[in-house]
Amino acid sequence: MSVLGLGLLSPIAVHALKSPPAQGSSQRTSLVVPTASGKVKGQAQTGYDAWLGIPYAATPTAADRWTAPRPAASWTGVRDATRFSDRCVQPSGWDPGYEKAITTEDCLGLNVYAPQGSRADAPVVVWIHGGGFFGGAGQDTNPRKFVQQTGAVVVTVNYRLGPLGYLNLPELRAENANGAGNYGLLDQQAALRWVRSNIGHFGGDSKNVTIAGQSAGGSSVCDQLASPTAKGLFARAVIMSGSCGLQSAAAGEAQSRAFVQEIGCATAPDVLACLRAKPATAIVAAQLKAPVRPSLGGTAFPTDPGTAVTAGAFTRVPVMLGQTNSERGLFTFQNYDYLGTPMTADQYTQAVKSTYGTNADKVLAEYPLTAYPTPGQAWTAVQNGSTSYDRQQLMARLSRWVPTYAYEFAESDTPHFTSIFRLQQQSATARDFPFGGAIHVDDLGYLWDYLGQTLPYDDDQLELSRQMITFWDHFTATGDPNGSGTPNWPKYRTRTGELMSLKACDTAPSSDSPPAACSKVTRGFAQEHDLDFWGNLGMS
Numbered sequence: 001m002s003v004l005g006l007g008l009l010s011p012i013a014v015h016a017l018k019s020p021p022a023q024g025s026s027q028r029t030s031l032v033v034p035t036a037s038g039k040v041k042g043q044a045q046t047g048y049d050a051w052l053g054i055p056y057a058a059t060p061t062a063a064d065r066w067t068a069p070r071p072a073a074s075w076t077g078v079r080d081a082t083r084f085s086d087r088c089v090q091p092s093g094w095d096p097g098y099e100k101a102i103t104t105e106d107c108l109g110l111n112v113y114a115p116q117g118s119r120a121d122a123p124v125v126v127w128i129h130g131g132g133f134f135g136g137a138g139q140d141t142n143p144r145k146f147v148q149q150t151g152a153v154v155v156t157v158n159y160r161l162g163p164l165g166y167l168n169l170p171e172l173r174a175e176n177a178n179g180a181g182n183y184g185l186l187d188q189q190a191a192l193r194w195v196r197s198n199i200g201h202f203g204g205d206s207k208n209v210t211i212a213g214q215s216a217g218g219s220s221v222c223d224q225l226a227s228p229t230a231k232g233l234f235a236r237a238v239i240m241s242g243s244c245g246l247q248s249a250a251a252g253e254a255q256s257r258a259f260v261q262e263i264g265c266a267t268a269p270d271v272l273a274c275l276r277a278k279p280a281t282a283i284v285a286a287q288l289k290a291p292v293r294p295s296l297g298g299t300a301f302p303t304d305p306g307t308a309v310t311a312g313a314f315t316r317v318p319v320m321l322g323q324t325n326s327e328r329g330l331f332t333f334q335n336y337d338y339l340g341t342p343m344t345a346d347q348y349t350q351a352v353k354s355t356y357g358t359n360a361d362k363v364l365a366e367y368p369l370t371a372y373p374t375p376g377q378a379w380t381a382v383q384n385g386s387t388s389y390d391r392q393q394l395m396a397r398l399s400r401w402v403p404t405y406a407y408e409f410a411e412s413d414t415p416h417f418t419s420i421f422r423l424q425q426q427s428a429t430a431r432d433f434p435f436g437g438a439i440h441v442d443d444l445g446y447l448w449d450y451l452g453q454t455l456p457y458d459d460d461q462l463e464l465s466r467q468m469i470t471f472w473d474h475f476t477a478t479g480d481p482n483g484s485g486t487p488n489w490p491k492y493r494t495r496t497g498e499l500m501s502l503k504a505c506d507t508a509p510s511s512d513s514p515p516a517a518c519s520k521v522t523r524g525f526a527q528e529h530d531l532d533f534w535g536n537l538g539m540s
Contacts, residue, residue, distance in 0.1 A: 035198045037074045040081040042112070047148040050113050051202070052139075053085035056157075056194035057108040057187060065164065065276050066172050068179040069108065069190040085109025087137035088161045089280045091288055094338075095419050096451055098135065103280035105164070110191050111138050113147045113154045114202050123152045123477045124204040126195055126234070128188055130215030130241075130441070133293050134162040143448040149466070150473040153204035154448075155195055159187035163259050163283055163292045168252035171272050178298035181252045185223055185294055185301065192224075192233040210236040210476040214444055218242020218321075223294070225314045226305035232315075236479050238472070239321035241440055244394055245306040252295025262290040309394070312401045318479035319398050320472075322407035322499065323391050325528070326437030328383030330420070332376045333433050340429075348375035352382060359537045366533050373434070380436050388529035395499070399492040405481050406492040406499035408525060409443035411464060413504075417441040418451040443502070447472060459515035460504035467517040468502060487519055497523055 031049060032041045042051035057069035064070075086104035087097075114122070127143065129136040138156035147154055159165065165184030172180040179186060196206045211234045213221045221237050222244035224230040260266050260275070263286035268274035296304060308314045336343045343351075348369060353360040363382060372378040398404045415421050416439060423430035444450045445457075446465040457465065467486060474483040481489045481500075489500045498521050505518040526532065 032078055033201045035201065036194075037072050038076065039078045041078050043082045044116065045144065048113055048115055048144050050111065051081040052111045053083050053109040054079075054081055054112065055085065055108060056110050057190045059106040059108065060160065060164075060183075061105045063276060065105075066167055066175075066179070066183060066272070068176060068183065069187050072108075084111065084137075084139040085158060087139070088158055089164050089284060090131075090135045090161050091284050093135055094423070095135075095140070096422065096453070097140075101281070101284045103284060105280060107137075107158045108160070108187060108190075109138070110155055110157045110194065112199070112202050113143050113156075114204070115147050115151050115153075119151070119203045120200075121205040121208070122203050123150075123473075124155065124195060124199055124206070124209045125152055125476050126155045126157065126192060126209060126211050128157060128159070128211065128213030128217035128220045130213065130217040131161070133166065133184065133216045134287065134291060136161075136216075140451050141444070141448050142450075142452070145465075146448050146469055146472070149469045150476075152473065152476060153199060153202055155191070155199070157188060157191045159191070160184040162287045163256075164280075166252065166292045166294045167256045167259065167275075168249055168292075168295045168297060169256050169260070169271070170253070173297065175272075176298075178300055181249060181295035181297040182223075182246075182301050185220060185227070188220055188224065189227070189230050189233065189300070192230065196233060207235065208477070209234045210238060212238035212240070212476075213242060214240035215242060215440065219244070222305045222309070223301065225317075225319075226303060226308035227300050228302070229300040230315065234315075234317065236317050236476060237319045238475070239319065239394075240443065241323050241327060242321075243306075243390060244309050246301060246304055247293060247295045248304075249295050249297045252293070252297070255290070255292045255295075259286055259290040259292050262286040309397045309401075314401075316402045318403040318405075318475070320405045320407070320475050320481065321391070321395065321398070322409065322502075323388065324409045324438040324440060324442050325412065326380065326384055326435055327387050327440050329380045329435035329437065330439040330441065331383070332380045333420075333430070333435065336376055337429055337433055338423075342374065343376040343379055345369055345375050348379050351379060356386075356537075362537060366530070377434055377436065380434075384436070385530045385534055388525070389531050389534035392497070392526065392531055395492045396494045399494065403479060404492045405475065405489055407489075408499060408501055408522075409438050409446075409503075410501045411442075411446075411461065411503045412437040413506075414438055414442050414461060415445075415455040415457065417445060418453045418455065421453075421455060443468075446502075458504070460507050460517070463515045464502065464504040464517040464519065467519060471500075487521065490521060497526055499525055501525075 055072035086107045087102045088107035090102050092101045138158045143154040168181030218239040219242040221239050265274035356363045367382045395406045445455050446468045471481040475481040501522040502519045505516045
């Protein structure tokens with residue numbers, strides 16, 4: 001898919017390549033680039049240059065565990081920047097590269113990708129990876145085709161995960177009120193401050209930064225929108241398959257206390273000393289039984305992002321947001337069939353009751369088991385409906401305050417993302433599972449190579465990839481996805497509910513017609529996902 005980038009620079013990108021640098025900006029002419037901490041030397045690839053593993057904050061180990069990020073130490077000479085920094089501590093998973101638990105804490109690095117040649121003031125995209133706030137790394141995303149096609153500079157970031165990123169205890173709040181519960185989110189802000197100070201040396205415009213992320217990364221973007229201390233660090237935001245909300249400090253503390261108990265520090269005379277003495281292997285083992293997620297706290301995250309968005313009390317920048325059309329099909333597979341235990345009828349009933357409480361009987365009546373081939377498909381439909389309702393509400397709330405462009409990735413015939421695609425080559429269970437459409441993560445491969453593998457897209461899907469990159473290019477450069485060569489994408493309005501349905505055409509191989517994308521504006525999102533029902537339940 002790298003051929004998509006050849007000769008397809010947008011007008012904005014061409015201007016960035018050809019125009020003389022603005023007064024006071026930097027113009028990169030070498031793979032050796034200065035930063036505030038010292039010089040780094042990257043590597044030239046086909047059509048782009050990359051600087052990998054640049055430390056943006058000090059290593060948070062030992063006594064520095066559970067502290068807010070601090071500046072990275074300076075170095076003399078030229079630092080090699082051709083290898084990724086270590087991934088942050090996390091358990092094993094099904095993604096390639098994550099077959100074993102990762103126990104390295106020296107992980108606060110970022111990667112910079114820039115188009116080749118002399119240029120200045122290119123738009124900058126800072127990508128925040130997903131992974132449920134307990135997995136993943138910046139290196140999972142290779143943005144080469146995005147960089148080649150658009151001329152933008154892309155930065156991918158590691159940030160602390162799991163208990164090391166989000167422990168929230170009174171003892172930690174006593175040490176530093178601004179950090180407990182959200183160290184990993186503060187890492188993201190530290191990376192954004194590094195970008196503001198240094199990205200001009202790589203050809204990027206520090207005043208034209210878009211923060212973007214998917215899943216937990218998308219939720220992180222909304223968290224940063226609501227954070228007073230992130231104001232001024234970005235000019236636009238992209239939320240892909242993410243939500244707006246942080247659990248309370250009390251809920252975070254309850255999770256953290258359970259983790260402290262599990263790791264064996266609950267009765268220690270000095271709980272923090274006990275925790276800081278534990279090896280990373282023990283932390284990974286304990287978090288499997290007592291997971292910890294981000295929570296509110298401090299001056300950085302004083303208000304729930306959902307509340308902030310509703311009230312308009314957030315950084316008001318243009319926002320693009322959306323989802324895939326079967327977000328929850330992945331999780332039905334992951335939690336049941338992948339484990340060899342497909343959901344039963346009793347499990348379906350119990351899942352609905354535990355999730356929807358007093359509304360459970362209405363949900364069971366709207367989604368009866370008799371209407372679906374399997375209980376798992378019924379559960380996917382229920383979850384797709386309620387998740388889509390939440391997304392629609394977020395679209396509406398954001399659109400009240402800022403230019404908002406909403407989409408649904410509806411290319412249901414797409415090869416699924418790398419991990420599922422690999423499983424399908426090996427397992428009939430994965431091949432035969434009814435995912436119900438494009439699942440969580442499927443859209444990422446259309447913007448950049450994900451997890452080191454280019455998937456076997458057909459020619460129409462390659463055209464959809466080119467079109468999506470063009471939309472994202474326009475948005476990250478101007479705050480508006482519209483431009484020449486793409487369908488008109490209206491701002492989201494609750495009155496119409498219009499959003500962009502992103503999909504490929506189905507051109508016959510023998511056709512005289514060229515391959516094409518078939519994206520179009522639709523008003524069918526509410527009907528497709530039964531949103532009138534979910535709205536009448538009084539969900540919010």
